[in-house]
Amino acid sequence: xxxxxxAVLPATTAITRGVRLRRRFLRRPMAxxxxxxxxxxxxxxxxxxxxxxDPLVQELTSAFAPPSAHHLLGTDDLGRxxxxxxxxxxxxxxxxxxxxxxxAFLVGVPIGLASGYFRGWLDEVVMRLNDTVLAFxxxxxxxxFAAIFGASLRNVVIALAIGLLPSVVRITRGEALVLREQDFxxxxxxxxxxxxxxMFRYLLPNSVNALIVxxxxxxxxxxxxxxxxSFLGLGVQPPAPSWGLMLTSAQQFLVQAPQLAIYPGAxxxxxxxxxxxxxxxxxxxxxxxxxx
Amino acid sequence: MTALLxxxxxxxxxRTEDGPVLAVKDMSFTLNxxxxxxxxxxxGCGKSVTAMSIxxxxxxxxxxxxxxxxxxxxxxTTLAEHELESVxxxxxxxxxxxxxxxxxxxxxxxxxxxxxxxxxxxMNRRQALGRAVELLSMVGIPDPRRRCASYPHQLSGGMRQxxxxxxxxxxxxxxxIADEPTTALDVTIQAGVLEVIRTLCRELGxxxxxxxxxxxxxxxxxxxxxxxxxxxxxxxxxxxxxxAAPQHPYTMGLMGAxxxxxxxxxxxxxxxxxxxVPAPVDDPDECQFAPRCGRATAECRAxxxxxxxxxxxxxxACYHPGREDDRG
Amino acid sequence: MGMFVLRRVLSSVVVLFLCSxxxxxxxxxxxGDPALIMAGESAxxxxxxxxxxxxGLDQPLPVQYIDYxxxxxxxxxxxxxxxxxxxxEILVQRIPVTLEIAVLAIIVGVLIGVPAGIISAxxxxxxxxxxxxxxxxxxxxxxxxxxxxLAIWIFAVRLHFLPASGFxxxxxxxxxxxxxxxxxAIVLGTGLxxxxxxxxxxxxxxxxxxxxxxxARAKGxxxxxxxxxxxxxxxxxxxxxxxxxxxxxxxxAVVTEQIFVIPGFGKLTIDSVLQRNYPVIEGVVMxxxxxxxxxxxxxxxxxxxxxxxLRLSGGAR
Numbered sequence: 001x002x003x004x005x006x007a008v009l010p011a012t013t014a015i016t017r018g019v020r021l022r023r024r025f026l027r028r029p030m031a032x033x034x035x036x037x038x039x040x041x042x043x044x045x046x047x048x049x050x051x052x053x054d055p056l057v058q059e060l061t062s063a064f065a066p067p068s069a070h071h072l073l074g075t076d077d078l079g080r081x082x083x084x085x086x087x088x089x090x091x092x093x094x095x096x097x098x099x100x101x102x103x104a105f106l107v108g109v110p111i112g113l114a115s116g117y118f119r120g121w122l123d124e125v126v127m128r129l130n131d132t133v134l135a136f137x138x139x140x141x142x143x144x145f146a147a148i149f150g151a152s153l154r155n156v157v158i159a160l161a162i163g164l165l166p167s168v169v170r171i172t173r174g175e176a177l178v179l180r181e182q183d184f185x186x187x188x189x190x191x192x193x194x195x196x197x198x199m200f201r202y203l204l205p206n207s208v209n210a211l212i213v214x215x216x217x218x219x220x221x222x223x224x225x226x227x228x229x230s231f232l233g234l235g236v237q238p239p240a241p242s243w244g245l246m247l248t249s250a251q252q253f254l255v256q257a258p259q260l261a262i263y264p265g266a267x268x269x270x271x272x273x274x275x276x277x278x279x280x281x282x283x284x285x286x287x288x289x290x291x292x
Numbered sequence: 293m294t295a296l297l298x299x300x301x302x303x304x305x306x307r308t309e310d311g312p313v314l315a316v317k318d319m320s321f322t323l324n325x326x327x328x329x330x331x332x333x334x335x336g337c338g339k340s341v342t343a344m345s346i347x348x349x350x351x352x353x354x355x356x357x358x359x360x361x362x363x364x365x366x367x368x369t370t371l372a373e374h375e376l377e378s379v380x381x382x383x384x385x386x387x388x389x390x391x392x393x394x395x396x397x398x399x400x401x402x403x404x405x406x407x408x409x410x411x412x413x414x415m416n417r418r419q420a421l422g423r424a425v426e427l428l429s430m431v432g433i434p435d436p437r438r439r440c441a442s443y444p445h446q447l448s449g450g451m452r453q454x455x456x457x458x459x460x461x462x463x464x465x466x467x468x469i470a471d472e473p474t475t476a477l478d479v480t481i482q483a484g485v486l487e488v489i490r491t492l493c494r495e496l497g498x499x500x501x502x503x504x505x506x507x508x509x510x511x512x513x514x515x516x517x518x519x520x521x522x523x524x525x526x527x528x529x530x531x532x533x534x535x536a537a538p539q540h541p542y543t544m545g546l547m548g549a550x551x552x553x554x555x556x557x558x559x560x561x562x563x564x565x566x567x568x569v570p571a572p573v574d575d576p577d578e579c580q581f582a583p584r585c586g587r588a589t590a591e592c593r594a595x596x597x598x599x600x601x602x603x604x605x606x607x608x609a610c611y612h613p614g615r616e617d618d619r620g
Numbered sequence: 621m622g623m624f625v626l627r628r629v630l631s632s633v634v635v636l637f638l639c640s641x642x643x644x645x646x647x648x649x650x651x652g653d654p655a656l657i658m659a660g661e662s663a664x665x666x667x668x669x670x671x672x673x674x675x676g677l678d679q680p681l682p683v684q685y686i687d688y689x690x691x692x693x694x695x696x697x698x699x700x701x702x703x704x705x706x707x708x709e710i711l712v713q714r715i716p717v718t719l720e721i722a723v724l725a726i727i728v729g730v731l732i733g734v735p736a737g738i739i740s741a742x743x744x745x746x747x748x749x750x751x752x753x754x755x756x757x758x759x760x761x762x763x764x765x766x767x768x769x770l771a772i773w774i775f776a777v778r779l780h781f782l783p784a785s786g787f788x789x790x791x792x793x794x795x796x797x798x799x800x801x802x803x804x805a806i807v808l809g810t811g812l813x814x815x816x817x818x819x820x821x822x823x824x825x826x827x828x829x830x831x832x833x834x835x836a837r838a839k840g841x842x843x844x845x846x847x848x849x850x851x852x853x854x855x856x857x858x859x860x861x862x863x864x865x866x867x868x869x870x871x872x873a874v875v876t877e878q879i880f881v882i883p884g885f886g887k888l889t890i891d892s893v894l895q896r897n898y899p900v901i902e903g904v905v906m907x908x909x910x911x912x913x914x915x916x917x918x919x920x921x922x923x924x925x926x927x928x929x930l931r932l933s934g935g936a937r
Contacts, residue, residue: 128635128638129638131916132635132639132642137867137874137912139874139875139889140870140871140904140905140908143889144893144901144905147894147896220761228875244765247769250769251769251772254769254772254777258773261769261770262770265762265763265765265766265769269761269762269763269766272760272762273761276761277757280757347838349834353745373843377840377842378840379840380837380838381840382840388834388838390831393830393832394831394832394834396832396849396852396853397832397853398852398853398926398927398928399849399852407839408839408840411839411841412840443929445928456835459839
């Protein structure tokens with residue numbers, strides 16, 4: 001019933017849609033917290049490595065040192081500055097998360113739009129393939145991928161992108177399915193617009209909201225995925241820093257230096273939490289369920 | 293004769309994220325035993341909200357309500373939710389606009405009828421089922437015993453609405469609220485469903501509050517009419533009196549927009565009321581229809597007109613009521 | 621319903637076929653010559669040729685594939701290249717272990733997640749909702765391998781309550797077995813419960829705003845009865861989610877078994893890929909895919925059974 005009430009409003013109030021969305025977002029404390037956490041993560045990843053000492057420098061004599069003025073969070077098992085390693089690891093995570101998401105979107109959005117818009121045999125084939133990719137538990141696939149193509153950050157990003165692809169295709173297809181029933185599409189077709197133009201100029205902009213929300217889910221998946229793969233030894237190789245790698249070596253030293261296991265994992269958790277909160281908030285504001 | 297249902301200065305405001313929405317500003321009307329009252333108005337005038345306020349079916353949060361609703365002398369607005377649960381389905385029933393989504397798709401039709409019977413009347417399962425079959429045949433559904441085991445999606449729109457009606461009258465309520473019961477149905481089915489409502493309610497003596505935007509439906513079924521505009525009643529009369537001599541310019545505008553009436557005018561064009569319904573965000577002390585009214589004067593914009601008797605048992609809220617040939 | 625079942629089964633078979641081909645080709649693409657690995661240091665061309673012939677590696681790919689499938693259908697997955705044990709034996713040894721972790725994790729996940737989701741939806745906006753939601757979000761955000769490390773640190777290192785790693789068969793010693801399975805199961809189950817909680821909550825909230833719940837309220841049904849109406853229609857979503865999460869569960873098992881050093885299916889996966897143990901790799905992935913497809917099929921059928929619209933119309937929704 002409140003949607004009936006709200007539906008009457010927009011046509012006659014003076015505030016613009018952008019302002020209204022921003023206000024609704026800011027009214028949600030959890031969403032704002034998410035935004036803050038994500039911003040902190042970005043700051044750490046972008047500026048952190050510039051402000052901390054070299055994470056690769058080993059000082060074997062001062063391994064496992066407690067926090068000090070010289071090493072704000074102490075050192076790890078090889079005497080390397082822990083904070084510097086965390087900051088560089090943040091950068092790796094950011095790259096992994098963002099690049100894999102971008103790649104998945106670049107490939108997945110056109111496929112999803114085409115599949116949802118054209119339906120028919122194309123849709124069937126895409127859905128079957130999508131299910132097939134989904135049928136592979138991701139880590140098993142990633143392990144095989146790393147075995148064939150070698151373990152590196154670049155390959156991790158590609159493997160992650162492939163893993164993220166099915167959800168992107170599915171979401172985009174879902175949007176296309178709903179949008180194609182709308183009258184303005186029928187109007188465009190009647191005007192003689194070509195399929196590609198319809199998809200690009202009409203379907204895509206109207207799917208942006210759902211895609212933004214999906215991105216806030218995909219990026220942390222990428223971050224955690226990179227950490228997991230590096231943890232297993234299939235991703236970033238030592239001595240390059242990665243949060244996952246830091247956890248691997250920390251496991252051996254749980255007794256003498258548990259903090260080495262706590263820091264990287266906590267950062268992963270906080271970054272993921274931030275994206276999740278942000279995504280929830282954006283979803284409420286941009287893509288509420290009672291839109292239809 | 294005291295009225296069965298008395299709605300007195302009802303007001304409903306929704307607190308939304310984008311500000312307060314004054315859906316109903318001031319509504320007062322009465323419903324007598326066995327009578328069919330139509331609430332007419334266009335989308336957004338507050339008729340559904342008014343009707344849903346009666347059994348307290350508005351959302352529990354973010355809603356502010358003023359005024360009173362007296363059912364046989366008892367003020368329903370003072371009752372708590374769990375107290376209202378004994379009233380709903382038993383003394384006041386509701387049927388909604390969309391029969392497809394108003395029934396649970398996972399339960400059989402029979403089960404959903406039995407449910408309301410079991411809630412309010414202490415029958416055992418077999419008795420309740422028997423009553424359900426009886427009700428289905430009362431609303432004109434063929435082969436009722438077999439139909440009890442059907443799921444909603446197996447029935448047509450008209451049949452589903454009849455099931456809703458059966459569910460609504462199952463416990464012999466005093467008042468039936470019908471919120472646009474035929475709007476979502478095919479035109480060919482509408483008459484049948486309306487007929488069921490009318491004859492059933494006459495037989496059982498149930499009073500009906502019928503919400504609609506369709507004057508044709510009003511003419512066919514209603515005894516009395518309340519015309520609503522922007523959250524208020526602007527005209528109240530018996531059906532005959534309203535159609536014979538509409539008093540409020542808005543009512544006249546609505547009737548002018550009827551194709552049948554348009555055919556009778558010299559120009560043979562559908563008359564339209566220029567302008568838009570005001571947004572329900574504030575409530576200035578003036579006639580809300582004035583901006584769209586051809587006969588608005590300074591008086592209309594200075595103070596809001598109140599409902600006053602302009603003909604016998606025919607009330608209108610206007611400073612210049614009555615039929616004139618120049619309209620806006 | 622019959623048509624629906626038939627279509628789903630056929631579709632599963634197609635997926636299985638595509639996956640098996642993909643696996644087959646993918647495995648063959650792995651660098652490293654299995655004949656060379658098997659022959660070891662003393663490889664002569666003649667020996668290599670003999671090995672290739674024995675294992676059918678010199679046949680054209682399609683023939684190899686057909687051979688493989690026919691053998692697999694008889695339960696023969698070949699011999700492990702590293703220790704000459706039949707792959708099927710290895711699988712039979714390892715699968716129950718991971719299955720046990722998975723079952724325990726599912727129990728944990730469902731018992732915590734679904735009720736939490738229901739409470740959260742029913743008490744939306746109130747304290748219980750925020751608390752539930754909070755735990756759900758944290759459970760989602762915490763990477764399970766970190767949780768595993770933390771669990772080991774707290775329970776094994778600091779409290780000496782549970783062993784840090786190792787495995788004892790269920791048949792041998794149930795108590796010791798469970799002592800070692802508790803942490804992995806909880807670690808895996810936490811993530812699952814968080815997902816289930818959020819999905820249950822959102823499904824139930826969605827259903828609660830549907831028109832038929834409004835009808836139920838208008839009929840004078842109690843709040844509890846209204847929730848039951850909505851819950852009935854939320855079950856399908858929950859079942860589907862559970863099915864989808866199984867893939868994540870298996871992925872999680874891979875890492876968890878590494879951390880807790882449990883000789884399960886997951887660990888077998890990593891080890892076999894790193895060792896280029898083709899027959900084992902094929903067996904592992906085929907079983908994984910088969911299991912996943914089967915579970916999805918069951919979930920789909922359960923979904924159809926729960927939703928009368930699908931059940932009665934043969935899936936033509």
